[in-house]
Amino acid sequence: MASASTGSSERSRIALRLLAIGYVGVLVVLPLAVVFWRTFDQGGSAFVTAVTGSEAVHAYRLTLVVAGSAVVLNTIFGVGTALLIARFRFPGKAILNVVIDLPVSVSPIVVGLALILVFGWQTGWFGSALQSAGWQVIFATPGMILATTFVSLPLVLREVLPVLYEAGSEQEQAARSLGASAPQRLRRITLPTIKWALAYGVVLSIARCLGEFGAVRVVSGDVVGQTQTVTLLVDGRAEQFEPGAYQLWVVLILVAALCIVAISLIRPKETS
């Protein structure tokens, strides 16, 4: 009886294992393998042409500017606001906490639409003011930065905040009573405490910002050679059946893989 029961549980264990591996295999591994095979099937010179062409280089540059600015903005906002929420009391804190999470549950297309309705020259609430000042936000880089910042807003903050709560404020208060100034306390005590959580949040944000597509597509106007980021260029090439989509895809996946490696290097240090 006992051995029969162990046998059946062993069988179900193996069955579940095969089910899980099979599912992930069909859904993730098989498609990935096919794309790699396609890319290198077209040959090395096709790869070099596709990833070093002027269109591609322009897209890299734009992506770096947009994603880089968004990550910097979110890091400053995330650390600053996390400190305020963790260390101070003020009315409306609960509401602030909810509003910060709003962006993750909004469709990227709706994010783009929302920004157009506020910052577009013809369509926006601030449109005429921006136009008379000569600041173009929509269909230009600033709008793309805003859209990317919007979709990745809570990532840094949500990693840093729990660590700040856990660490408590005793050390900071001790340093304060010993006469350390606010910037000294930030640099010597707070930043070392949160550095791994911060690094994790920043890498997450980089992955998310580099990959943003929908929101950026709406606010950029997707103008070939002007406001095309790497993801928009991949889409353009794939939809027009132009060559070079798979090759750029490999560049993007290498960056994503780099992010994953960076994170797995960060994680163990945090626990030790």
Add this chain to the structure above:
Amino acid sequence: MSSVLQPPAAPVAPARIGRARPAPGQRLGTASGAGLGLAVLWLSLLVLLPLAAVVGKASGAGWSGFASAFTNAEAFDAIRLTVLSSLAVGLFNAVMGTVIAWVLVRDNFVGKRLLEILIDLPFALPTIVAGLVLLSLYGQQSPIGINAYGTKPAIVLALLFVTLPFVVRSVQPVLLALETDAEEAARSLGASPLTSFRRIVLPALLPAIASGAALAFGRAMGEYGSVVLISGQLQYKTEVASSYIYKQVQDDDLAGAAATAVVLLLISLLVIASLGALQRWAARRG
């Protein structure tokens, strides 16, 4: 836990904070008060004002704008397709996510670490890349002869790809913390593996499954990048709500786009709220 890229666990985060709430903090000084003002101003300009503009634009057209989301055949079909496929994706993830989490926690085999990394990959990949990946295997030039381009199953497949980590990553920590002695007791008293899972493990996991499924559902409702290539965006057939809104924006019908967006948002909130209720009910009962 070697989770690499966790999905942004929005609904989980407030609970985390609630648990570790320290003694009331300091009062705001000049510098911190100015910082708070700056943060609130930034948040208002970036998030609140634009979202308010969407709601304002939608209600500016009056009830007819919202009504057209239901009476216009294209809009209605797009919303119905989005809601139904997101529900299917949420349900399917609830089952497969739990299976994968169980295998990752309770089983041991060569290549388990690889499986761990593969789970997170869909989250790290840009969505358009995910779409291209699926198109190359299940598109017109499929090397295995399965052409799902422009079909509804292709949309569900794309949504399953991008939502893979959500339930796994919310169930995994709970299962890891769950003691096995109650299960072992049940088994020694003659309960079958299935019975002990259904009566002991499942009730404990239900809140985590519900919250993971809610995240997956919410993500699927707004998903655009991964669906756009493989769906073909065929009117009345494979056009999801996000594609439809994008088309409205391109046609300069901003009021219509805003109305569709608000309807989509309301449905999404409704389902997530009911899953939240299920989660609380399960937590009380378990």
